[in-house]
Structures are given as structure tokens and as C-alpha cells.
Amino acid sequence: MKALLLAGGLGTRLRPLTENRPKPMALVGNRPWLEHLILDYKQQGIRSFVIAVKHYREMIESHLGDGSKYGVSIEYAVEKELLGTAGAIKNAEALLGDRFLVVNADIIHQMDLQKAIRFHEEHDGMVTICLTEVDDPSHYGAVEMGQGGRIRSFVEKPKLAEAPSNLINAGIYIVDRAALRYIPSGGAVSIEKETFPLLIRNGAGVFGHKLEGYWMDMGTTERYRQLHWDVLDRRFPLPISGEALDDNGIWLGTGVRIGQGALLVPPVMIGPNVTIGDRSVIGPYAVVGAGSRIGGGVRMARTILWDRCRIRTGAQLSNCIFGTGTHAGPHILHEAVCNRVLEVQRP
Structure with a gap:
């Protein structure tokens, strides 16, 4: 069939x-x-x-x-x-x-x-x-x-x-x-x-x-976010690429580099070849796409990044969704949504 x-x-x-x-x-x-x-x-x-x-x-x-x-x-x-x-x-x-x-x-x-x-x-x-x-x-x-x-x-x-x-x-x-x-x-x-x-x-x-x-x-940003939280909570058991760390709700792709003092708060999914700066706190409920770069001192929760995003040092993100290649920060951003052709500024 x-x-x-x-x-x-x-x-x-x-x-x-x-x-x-x-x-x-x-x-x-x-x-x-x-x-x-x-x-x-x-x-x-x-x-x-x-x-x-x-x-x-x-x-x-x-x-x-x-x-x-x-x-x-x-x-x-x-x-x-x-x-x-x-x-x-x-x-x-x-x-x-x-x-x-x-x-x-x-x-x-x-x-x-x-x-x-x-x-x-x-x-x-x-x-x-x-x-x-x-x-x-x-x-x-x-x-x-x-x-x-x-x-x-x-x-x-x-x-x-x-x-x-x-x-x-x-x-x-x-x-x-x-x-x-x-x-x-x-x-x-x-x-x-x-x-x-x-x-x-x-x-x-x-x-x-x-x-x-x-x-x-998934036709609205609200439902798109909820879909990812369901994946991270395993209510939707979609296969997740990467290594699961001790069944504690953290998944890491290959080639991830995590800076000194950085903290991952589960549930978190980190794609391959991601860099996370010193003293950043990622999670809970965060998905980071392949090749993204997160600066130092970033706070990011309930946020989804697609591939190759750049988050500047000191940014604070909550309930955001960024398309491929988005550059954002160092501002405090809440519920910002953009694609790769935009650079997020203050709401």
C-alpha cells in the first residue's frame, strides 16, 4: 500500500x-x-x-x-x-x-x-x-x-x-x-x-x-510549543537523536561543547555541534538545533531554537521560537517568534 x-x-x-x-x-x-x-x-x-x-x-x-x-x-x-x-x-x-x-x-x-x-x-x-x-x-x-x-x-x-x-x-x-x-x-x-x-x-x-x-x-505557535513539551515529557514518544544522559531528561547530540559552570535543567534536547557558553542556564523545556551558538550567562527556558542560531551573551529567553539562523540578544525576550531573515530586537 x-x-x-x-x-x-x-x-x-x-x-x-x-x-x-x-x-x-x-x-x-x-x-x-x-x-x-x-x-x-x-x-x-x-x-x-x-x-x-x-x-x-x-x-x-x-x-x-x-x-x-x-x-x-x-x-x-x-x-x-x-x-x-x-x-x-x-x-x-x-x-x-x-x-x-x-x-x-x-x-x-x-x-x-x-x-x-x-x-x-x-x-x-x-x-x-x-x-x-x-x-x-x-x-x-x-x-x-x-x-x-x-x-x-x-x-x-x-x-x-x-x-x-x-x-x-x-x-x-x-x-x-x-x-x-x-x-x-x-x-x-x-x-x-x-x-x-x-x-x-x-x-x-x-x-x-x-x-x-x-x-x-501544530498550526499555531502555541500548539507548536506544546508539541515539543510533549516530546520532552515523552507524552509523545517521538524518537530523539543523541545520547540520553542517565534517563534524566537530557539529550545531547554529538560534538556538543558546554562551558564552565553552565547548567542544563531537564528536560532539554541539545542538537549536534552546539556550543553553550560559561555560566549559561538552559532549560527547563529547551530545544537547541544543530550548530547553534549560545553565549555566556544566557538564561533560556521554554524555548525552541532551530539550526545555526546565535544567542548573544547575557540574553534571557522564555517561550521563544527562533527559526534557522536567527541571531538574538542580549535583550530579555518573552514569546518572541522569528525566522532566519529577522534579527530579534526588544519587543
Whole structure:
């Protein structure tokens, strides 16, 4: 079975971090999420991928290539213009088999794929929508479930009082090729607003399967931070590169240099080839990307640095997120967010 990963959008809600990269390539635990996703699916038996690309196509293709370095096969379905979620699937039709997975590639999740596939094989429908439960379904597509998991209605972004349930579309689908007949070619089509309601009305069989693993829409900086705290607390057991120090919540990459009197307060994840200056205090809840340089006397907590950041001597950072190559300090900064093309000044 192939997995089609939808990675063509811009990810505007995570800006400015995604000003220069697609949201699925945002770093999660010092590695692009799209890479984590492919490796996780590979471990669960999926070794053939199609990636739907539009914006920043070159970045994705240059990083992932044909997949051989990961032990998988990757093909690319290129959109000349944005086609929407269903349009992107239709555009990739020639690369897909009789049954395939579709995944919104910017959704953070860890699930039992084989359990979902078995559920799909046991019903007579064309589509299985993987579902997760949230407190407020008004930002998502909410479903009304019937007997045996059949979905009776699908409402995209309902008002809270009008939502049919708290079960929402998790952005992961198992699709039979026959469902592609319901998607017109050549234009933008929304699977949530158009295709699913059409399939339900026509009795084609749309079923829901509730996920039991971790799920997070990282579309805001607040949720992006929380995702990393969940990784550090191991609520989301994402593999962490580097050496774990005595199971105390500190992970160090290779080539890390720590100055005299510097203190790491767990949980902390330090990427490879990072330098931390004398008497700096890093943590709790800090993620430092590869090749970053932190000056002396820095205080940094609940902060995420991507690769090759420079933090000047004496800076104090809390609840900050800095994209690749950001230079910051020596100011006191709280909840600052910027990408590599900016230099942070006083708020």
C-alpha cells in the first residue's frame, strides 16, 4: 500500500517560521516532521510514498530525494496550481494503487496503521476517515457516527453548538480507488467540503475509525510549543537523536561543547555541534538545533531554537521560537517568534 502525503500548502498559520519552508518541513525535535512521518510509516510496513508538492517543491525533493537513504521509495505529484485536498489526490491518481493512504502531512500523529487498515478491510465502504476527539470541534471537520462506524454526516468547521459530535477528521484517510470517480479533474476540490459530503449522500460508504495514539495540529505557535513539551515529557514518544544522559531528561547530540559552570535543567534536547557558553542556564523545556551558538550567562527556558542560531551573551529567553539562523540578544525576550531573515530586537 502506498501513502500519499499532502504537502503542497503554505502553512500560513505557523508564520513567520514557515515563511521560507512548507509546514511539513518544520523542525520537530530537530528534524523535519515529514522525515519523522516517513520513518514512522516505514516501521509500520509502508515503504512506498507519493508526495503532493506545490510550494517549496525543491526544498522537499532535495531533502528527501527518492527515499533510498531512508529505505523507502518516494515519487512526487506536482501541482501547477493549488488543487485543494481532493484535487491533489486526483492529480496523483496515476501514481496510486487500488487502495492507498492519504495523509495531511502537517498533522502530527502517531497511530497504529495496521489496525486502521484492518478496520477498512472489514467494512464495505470506499473511504475510512481516521478520527480524533477534541474539546472544541469548531475549527475542524466534525462527524456524526452511525452503526458500525458509518458516518452519517460530515460538517466542516461547524459552530460549536451545531457540531454533531466532538469527533473530528484527523486528516488521515484510507481510500479505495473507486472513490476517485467522485473527484472532478482539472480544478481545486476540497475533500472535506465537497467529496466527503458527496460520498455520504450517494451511499458510497464513508466510515470513521477513532485513533488511539497522539494527535496534534501544530498550526499555531502555541500548539507548536506544546508539541515539543510533549516530546520532552515523552507524552509523545517521538524518537530523539543523541545520547540520553542517565534517563534524566537530557539529550545531547554529538560534538556538543558546554562551558564552565553552565547548567542544563531537564528536560532539554541539545542538537549536534552546539556550543553553550560559561555560566549559561538552559532549560527547563529547551530545544537547541544543530550548530547553534549560545553565549555566556544566557538564561533560556521554554524555548525552541532551530539550526545555526546565535544567542548573544547575557540574553534571557522564555517561550521563544527562533527559526534557522536567527541571531538574538542580549535583550530579555518573552514569546518572541522569528525566522532566519529577522534579527530579534526588544519587543
